[in-house]
Amino acid sequence: MSTETVKAPVKVKVSGERLFSPKNKKLVTDPLNDSNPITVQVLGICSALAVTTKMEPSIVMAMAVVVVCAFSNLVISIIRNIIPNRIRIIVQLTVVASLVILVDQVLKAYVYDVSKQLSVFVGLIITNCIIMGRLEAFAMGNKPWPAFLDGVGNGIGYGLILVLVSAVRELLGSGELMGFRIVPDSFYKLGYFNNGLAILPPMALIVVGVFIWIQRTKNPKLVENN
Amino acid sequence: MEHVNIFIKAVFIENMIFAYFLGMCSYLAISKTVKSAVGLGFAVIFVLGVSVPVCYLLENYLLKAGAMAWISPGLATVDLSFLSFIMFIATIASIVQLVEMVIEKFVPALYTSLGIFLPLIAVNCSILGGALFMQEREYSTIGQASVFGFGSGVGWFLAIVAIAAIREKIRYSNVPAPLRGLGITFIITGLMGIAFMSFMGVTI
Numbered sequence: 226m227s228t229e230t231v232k233a234p235v236k237v238k239v240s241g242e243r244l245f246s247p248k249n250k251k252l253v254t255d256p257l258n259d260s261n262p263i264t265v266q267v268l269g270i271c272s273a274l275a276v277t278t279k280m281e282p283s284i285v286m287a288m289a290v291v292v293v294c295a296f297s298n299l300v301i302s303i304i305r306n307i308i309p310n311r312i313r314i315i316v317q318l319t320v321v322a323s324l325v326i327l328v329d330q331v332l333k334a335y336v337y338d339v340s341k342q343l344s345v346f347v348g349l350i351i352t353n354c355i356i357m358g359r360l361e362a363f364a365m366g367n368k369p370w371p372a373f374l375d376g377v378g379n380g381i382g383y384g385l386i387l388v389l390v391s392a393v394r395e396l397l398g399s400g401e402l403m404g405f406r407i408v409p410d411s412f413y414k415l416g417y418f419n420n421g422l423a424i425l426p427p428m429a430l431i432v433v434g435v436f437i438w439i440q441r442t443k444n445p446k447l448v449e450n451n
Numbered sequence: 452m453e454h455v456n457i458f459i460k461a462v463f464i465e466n467m468i469f470a471y472f473l474g475m476c477s478y479l480a481i482s483k484t485v486k487s488a489v490g491l492g493f494a495v496i497f498v499l500g501v502s503v504p505v506c507y508l509l510e511n512y513l514l515k516a517g518a519m520a521w522i523s524p525g526l527a528t529v530d531l532s533f534l535s536f537i538m539f540i541a542t543i544a545s546i547v548q549l550v551e552m553v554i555e556k557f558v559p560a561l562y563t564s565l566g567i568f569l570p571l572i573a574v575n576c577s578i579l580g581g582a583l584f585m586q587e588r589e590y591s592t593i594g595q596a597s598v599f600g601f602g603s604g605v606g607w608f609l610a611i612v613a614i615a616a617i618r619e620k621i622r623y624s625n626v627p628a629p630l631r632g633l634g635i636t637f638i639i640t641g642l643m644g645i646a647f648m649s650f651m652g653v654t655i
Contacts, residue, residue: 267633270475271576314573315544322537330533345583348536352576354476426470427644434630434637441629448628 252374256382258444262355263386264437265447269355272346273387274429280403282342283391287384289328289347291377294356297321298376301364308365317360318351325350355383390432398423454598457590461602464651467577468610469644474577478611479636488615489608491571494550496604498572499581502546503600504593506539506582514538539582547573577607614640 262268269290276286300320301308308316329347332340340347350356359379364372395401397420400408408417422428441447467473474495481491512518516530551569555562562569572578581603590596617639626635 264633267479268476270479271472271580274472274475314570315541315548318540318544318573319537322540326533326536329536345580345587348583349473349576349580351536351540352574352579354574354576357574425645425648426472427641427648429472430637430641430644434634434641437634437637438627438630441634445629448631 249371249374252371253378253381256375256378257385258382258440259447261382261386261440262358262379263383263433264440266355266358268358269353269383270433272349272353273383273390274426274433276343276346277387277391277394277429277432278398278424279342280388280391280395282339283387284384285332285336285339286343286346287380287387289332290350290353290355290383291380293321293324293328293350293353294359294380294383295373295376297324297356298359298364298372299369300324301360302367302369302372305365313365317357321356321360322351355379386433386436389436390429393432394423394428398428454594457595457598458602458605461599462606462609463647464653465603466606466610466647467580467603468607468640469647471580473580474575474607477571477575478607478614478640479633482611482615482618482636485612485615485619488611492608492611494569494572495575495577495607496601498543498547498550498578499604499607500597500601501550502543502578503581503585503603504597505542505546507585507590507593507596509538509542510535510586535583535586540579543578543582544573577603610643613643 256262260266263270263273272286272290277283297317297320301317304316325348328350329340332343332347359376363375367375392402395403396407400406400412400419408419423432465471468475468478477491482488510518512521514531514535516532517527519526519529519531547569551562554569581600584603585596585599588599590599614636618636621635621639630638
């Protein structure tokens with residue numbers, strides 16, 4: 226069940242891509258690099274850093290964010306014309322919070338261990354700035370279908386960084402990927418040690434900093450001048 | 452004494468930013484100058500200090516399993532804890548709105564200096580994070596919960612003012628171009644986090 230809910234939006238994207246106009250396709254592909262939510266828009270950092278010690282929770286978290294982001298964009302975009310402007314933040318938060326409760330209950334029912342590891346961070350998807358940011362910047366002014374695609378794209382862009390960071394941290398910190406041992410035992414016998422620093426919270430920031438560095442070296446138009 | 456312990460723990464050992472990365476988005480976005488960092492920091496202290504105790508009351512008299520027994524014994528079996536996200540966020544959003552109106556009415560000078568930061572706080576993860584940690588750690592009295600909320604706010608304030616000061620200085624340094632701005636801020640925050648980890652061994 227949990228995998229079904231998570232796969233649904235991705236399937237829509239893949240099967241539809243042939244039919245899409247280039248503009249709609251761009252909505253999904255842009256956030257992967259040029260306007261990546263984490264490294265360029267600086268949204269949703271909080272959860273990105275805290276859940277990335279291991280790959281498994283970060284993949285689950287990424288899926289949860291894709292689902293919440295896509296569907297909250299869709300819902301808000303459908304009702305965008307009847308939301309009074311003054312209370313729109315509360316309306317948006319209510320929609321997002323209801324979706325997050327759904328996701329939380331599904332996670333608790335099907336992947337309880339992971340949901341325990343993620344602890345408060347599932348709840349914190351509500352205040353994840355990616356979701357609020359996309360609602361404000363995109364869903365409030367666009368039709369439902371592009372808004373949905375925008376949500377999927379931004380969710381995946383976020384998930385991409387999450388999975389990359391967690392892969393680096395798990396490999397360096399525990400010598401494993403997805404719980405499978407990568408660094409062979411003979412290395413340990415020769416005196417190789419797991420880098421305990423990689424599991425500690427501050428390392429996440431440094432790894433993301435290095436990713437930003439790499440990305441901006443490859444993509445010079447993103448460089449800031451100050 | 453217990454309250455002092457909770458306070459110190461919330462400020463240094465379990466600092467919202469360096470230990471849990473909560474409220475990072477506004478931390479990175481508003482830390483370009485010390486002045487605006489101080490303004491946002493005070494607003495966060497205030498909102499955390501008010502909303503955590505309010506959420507504590509909600510949690511213990513409405514949402515927890517059996518928490519509604521005080522209304523009538525028939526409600527003792529009701530467990531509404533799955534609603535806590537939506538209740539907490541609604542509480543926080545309305546407290547922020549309320550705080551905004553109160554400040555505008557009684558301290559207009561502070562209102563103009565805080566400006567746009569006040570509404571931004573509703574979506575600052577450190578506020579909801581504070582409420583959820585309060586729920587997870589099950590503080591036993593409302594006093595402890597409020598001290599925890601206030602302490603977390605102070606910790607956040609310290610962190611954002613420190614990074615803003617460093618960012619003001621680093622403008623004069625020769626940072627590699629692709630690392631300028633965001634990248635170097637991440638790395639500095641990481642290093643500050645390592646420094647804050649030295650508090651970890653402290654038992655109080």
